[in-house]
Amino acid sequence: DAGVTQSPTHLIKTRGQQVTLRCSPKSGHDTVSWYQQALGQGPQFIFQYYEEEERQRGNFPDRFSGHQFPNYSSELNVNALLLGDSALYLCASSLWGAEAFFGQGTRLTVV
Amino acid sequence: GIQVEQSPPDLILQEGANSTLRCNFSDSVNNLQWFHQNPWGQLINLFYIPSGTKQNGRLSATTVATERYSLLYISSSQTTDSGVYFCAVDYSGGGADGLTFGKGTHLIIQP
Numbered sequence: 001d002a003g004v005t006q007s008p009t010h011l012i013k014t015r016g017q018q019v020t021l022r023c024s025p026k027s028g029h030d031t032v033s034w035y036q037q038a039l040g041q042g043p044q045f046i047f048q049y050y051e052e053e054e055r056q057r058g059n060f061p062d063r064f065s066g067h068q069f070p071n072y073s074s075e076l077n078v079n080a081l082l083l084g085d086s087a088l089y090l091c092a093s094s095l096w097g098a099e100a101f102f103g104q105g106t107r108l109t110v111v
Numbered sequence: 112g113i114q115v116e117q118s119p120p121d122l123i124l125q126e127g128a129n130s131t132l133r134c135n136f137s138d139s140v141n142n143l144q145w146f147h148q149n150p151w152g153q154l155i156n157l158f159y160i161p162s163g164t165k166q167n168g169r170l171s172a173t174t175v176a177t178e179r180y181s182l183l184y185i186s187s188s189q190t191t192d193s194g195v196y197f198c199a200v201d202y203s204g205g206g207a208d209g210l211t212f213g214k215g216t217h218l219i220i221q222p
Contacts, residue, residue: 035208037152040196042212056209088152092210097201099144100210102154 001091002027004093004103012109021076021106025093032074033100034066035090043090049074052095078108086110113138113202117213121180124188125221132183132216134136134198142201143174144210147194154197188220 013019025032035043037050045058063079071092073108078085082083084111092100114137124130135145145157158165158172159196160181169189174181185192195217199210 035209042199042214043210044153045209046209048209058209090152090154097141099142099159100199101154101156102146104153107152 004091004101005061006089006091006103006106008106010103010109011109015083017081017083018077019081020039021089021091021108022032022076023074023076023091023103024094025072025074025091026101029095029101030061030072031094031096031099032064032068033092033094034074035092036103037088037090037105039087046076057079081110083110112212113140113200115198115199115211115213117196117202117216120214121217121219123219123221126186126188126190128220130185130188130218132185132196132218133196133214134181134183134202136181136198136202138179138202140176140179140200140202142160142210143170143181144199145181146197146199147192148197148215149194157196185218190220190222193218193219193220 007022025090033048034046035045047057052068065077088105090105091103094100116135118133135180146154159176169186171184172192193199195215
């Protein structure tokens with residue numbers, strides 16, 4: 001079992017650009033959640049996808065959007081990047097309402 | 112929303128010592144998880160423990176849901192135990208809101 005995999009592992013973007021991060025869930029899991037972790041802080045919930053629909057959303061602007069595909073993999077898109085978007089982005093997968101497992105993260109730097 | 116407080120924020124111990132990390136939460140929870148974040152950012156699952164006591168080797172955890180706290184015990188610490196320990200809770204039924212994390216306990220085990 002490959003566990004939760006994220007790509008890319010590192011990314012550098014320029015302010016104002018757009019970025020897409022990808023996540024493949026653990027085998028058998030149907031729910032994917034995304035989190036943002038700033039340096040020295042705990043992860044913050046962005047949104048959660050189940051059955052290809054956004055089910056819940058944290059306190060993040062509309063610049064953050066996502067998608068879940070029929071194979072349960074997911075993408076996180078961020079438009080009009082700001083310097084403050086620099087962070088570690090974590091993907092978690094689970095069965096609906098059950099224990100969550102995290103990927104290794106994508107470290108995004110906005111310059 | 113729910114508040115999650117972890118204590119202590121920082122802890123420095125000698126190899127072989129025992130430690131207790133605490134997590135207080137402000138409302139009823141459906142799920143509670145403990146994670147260890149390694150230096151590369153990966154969140155490693157330690158316990159999925161909405162209530163009761165569990166043990167895994169040198170680590171054990173207890174959650175008293177009625178009193179809204181959880182404890183993580185680490186015995187005979189090793190340098191590889193160093194890192195940040197997070198408590199995370201899901202207080203909405205059906206796993207709809209993702210996990211709310213505390214700010215973590217930064218543990219340093221000195222040889």
